[in-house]
Amino acid sequence: MGLENIRIVLVRPLYGGNVGSVCRAMMNMGITDLAVVRGKWELFEDDLRKMALGAISIYEERSEWDTLAEAVADCGLVAGTSARTGFYRDHARTIRDWTPTLLDEASRGKVGIAFGPEDKGLKTEELAVCTQIVQIPSTDEYSALNLAQAVMVCCYELYTGMDVFEPSEEKSPEAPSSMRERMFLAWREALLANGFMKEDKADHMMLGLRRILSRGTLTDADTRILIGMAKQTLWCAEELEKQRGADDEM
Amino acid sequence: MGLENIRIVLVRPLYGGNVGSVCRAMMNMGITDLAVVRGKWELFEDDLRKMALGAISIYEERSEWDTLAEAVADCGLVAGTSARTGFYRDHARTIRDWTPTLLDEASRGKVGIAFGPEDKGLKTEELAVCTQIVQIPSTDEYSALNLAQAVMVCCYELYTGMDVFEPSEEKSPEAPSSMRERMFLAWREALLANGFMKEDKADHMMLGLRRILSRGTLTDADTRILIGMAKQTLWCAEELEKQRGADDEM
Numbered sequence: 001m002g003l004e005n006i007r008i009v010l011v012r013p014l015y016g017g018n019v020g021s022v023c024r025a026m027m028n029m030g031i032t033d034l035a036v037v038r039g040k041w042e043l044f045e046d047d048l049r050k051m052a053l054g055a056i057s058i059y060e061e062r063s064e065w066d067t068l069a070e071a072v073a074d075c076g077l078v079a080g081t082s083a084r085t086g087f088y089r090d091h092a093r094t095i096r097d098w099t100p101t102l103l104d105e106a107s108r109g110k111v112g113i114a115f116g117p118e119d120k121g122l123k124t125e126e127l128a129v130c131t132q133i134v135q136i137p138s139t140d141e142y143s144a145l146n147l148a149q150a151v152m153v154c155c156y157e158l159y160t161g162m163d164v165f166e167p168s169e170e171k172s173p174e175a176p177s178s179m180r181e182r183m184f185l186a187w188r189e190a191l192l193a194n195g196f197m198k199e200d201k202a203d204h205m206m207l208g209l210r211r212i213l214s215r216g217t218l219t220d221a222d223t224r225i226l227i228g229m230a231k232q233t234l235w236c237a238e239e240l241e242k243q244r245g246a247d248d249e250m
Numbered sequence: 251m252g253l254e255n256i257r258i259v260l261v262r263p264l265y266g267g268n269v270g271s272v273c274r275a276m277m278n279m280g281i282t283d284l285a286v287v288r289g290k291w292e293l294f295e296d297d298l299r300k301m302a303l304g305a306i307s308i309y310e311e312r313s314e315w316d317t318l319a320e321a322v323a324d325c326g327l328v329a330g331t332s333a334r335t336g337f338y339r340d341h342a343r344t345i346r347d348w349t350p351t352l353l354d355e356a357s358r359g360k361v362g363i364a365f366g367p368e369d370k371g372l373k374t375e376e377l378a379v380c381t382q383i384v385q386i387p388s389t390d391e392y393s394a395l396n397l398a399q400a401v402m403v404c405c406y407e408l409y410t411g412m413d414v415f416e417p418s419e420e421k422s423p424e425a426p427s428s429m430r431e432r433m434f435l436a437w438r439e440a441l442l443a444n445g446f447m448k449e450d451k452a453d454h455m456m457l458g459l460r461r462i463l464s465r466g467t468l469t470d471a472d473t474r475i476l477i478g479m480a481k482q483t484l485w486c487a488e489e490l491e492k493q494r495g496a497d498d499e500m
Contacts, residue, residue: 027392092417137415142277149402165387167342
């Protein structure tokens with residue numbers, strides 16, 4: 001894997017709720033190594049637990065340090081997150097651009113990603129410890145992300161970069177062409193029988209229906225439903241025909 | 251643009267803090283149209299304002315609705331976010347996979363993205379209103395994202411998909427080759443003068459230095475610093491030489 005070699009370093013975080021949200025975001029994305037550089041204040045643990053929920057173990061197993069340099073002493077690459085302008089920030093790239101480099105290094109050794117306090121970000125001397133500067137795309141109108149949101153975007157990019165997630169698979173496979181054709185035939189018969197179209201316009205009308213039903217995928221199960229609807233439509237039209245015949249005889 | 255046509259729909263959200271975080275995430279990513287499907291409870295507005303900070307205008311300008319169907323009545327595509335298994339969820343794709351489709355449609359008309367309540371997600375009849383099902387990659391160990399984190403990942407993908415963000419530019423351009431060569435020449439002279447290497451090994455040693463200094467980019471400004479260091483190194487070595495000459499004369 002490699003994600004176990006990624007260390008999230010929170011430098012002097014202010015709010016317990018944010019630290020809890022960081023834990024949850026990390027666990028969502030398969031990253032578990034949390035280091036906290038101590039502040040002069042205590043984190044409010046009630047908020048922290050409320051936001052961490054099932055990811056509180058990440059906080060309980062954190063390491064604590066006095067400085068960023070100590071927190072990343074065993075890391076090869078050290079990425080520092082930074083706002084969009086200022087000293088030492090002119091060789092920044094987005095987290096998406098850095099992700100292949102960070103994951104490549106994480107396949108061999110520890111990689112640190114450092115986030116500054118909510119109000120001020122990392123200090124210049126802390127950015128100097130970093131080998132890469134990471135920026136998160138955001139608008140000029142409001143570029144400051146919440147701390148836990150910034151951690152989420154970085155962890156999400158790293159997890160996505162591992163390419164291990166598979167969306168829920170189709171339970172039913174795409175219908176084969178022969179089944180699709182059987183379905184269109186059933187509708188042709190039904191729509192002729194119920195008077196929606198006449199024989200001379202039928203091919204043209206059926207092209208329209210084909211277009212509509214070919215825009216997305218059509219699974220086996222979808223096609224069965226459509227055939228059932230066509231058959232019932234046909235049955236209903238034939239029943240009506242019979243009924244009329246009976247009425248005429250009366 | 252197109253992002254102004256993206257509507258984030260929160261269906262019966264429970265916690266004011268999460269709604270506030272949603273507003274901030276939206277504004278960070280240039281998305282401003284918020285619709286809220288009312289719950290039976292009141293959102294706690296203190297928490298909401300504390301987490302929204304400078305993005306509170308998004309909440310103040312929200313629309314409110316009784317049902318998801320009403321909230322997205324004017325939308326072409328409607329994407330519903332959903333956990334990873336269950337009914338109607340077998341044609342899901344990740345938000346990154348859906349982003350081009352959603353942005354393409356948003357260039358022509360309104361697009362809704364719906365998020366269910368924190369505890370239960372969207373109901374089956376609400377997912378039925380959706381034209382696409384969106385999933386966010388996460389680990390099996392802890393797949394449930396916080397509501398605002400889920401909104402952030404979706405908004406981040408859409409904003410990133412617009413390809414409008416530029417990381418801070420290099421203030422100094424990559425140094426031209428001629429300047430780089432002048433720098434290596436200065437170091438060659440300095441390292442011979444201070445005795446770090448002898449003439450017969452100099453070319454080999456300089457290859458090592460070239461390798462080290464060619465791993466990243468070297469800007470104009472970087473190269474000037476390196477030339478300055480080399481010149482000072484040379485000066486110091488020559489001063490020492492002079493000093494020794496003077497001592498010998500004594």
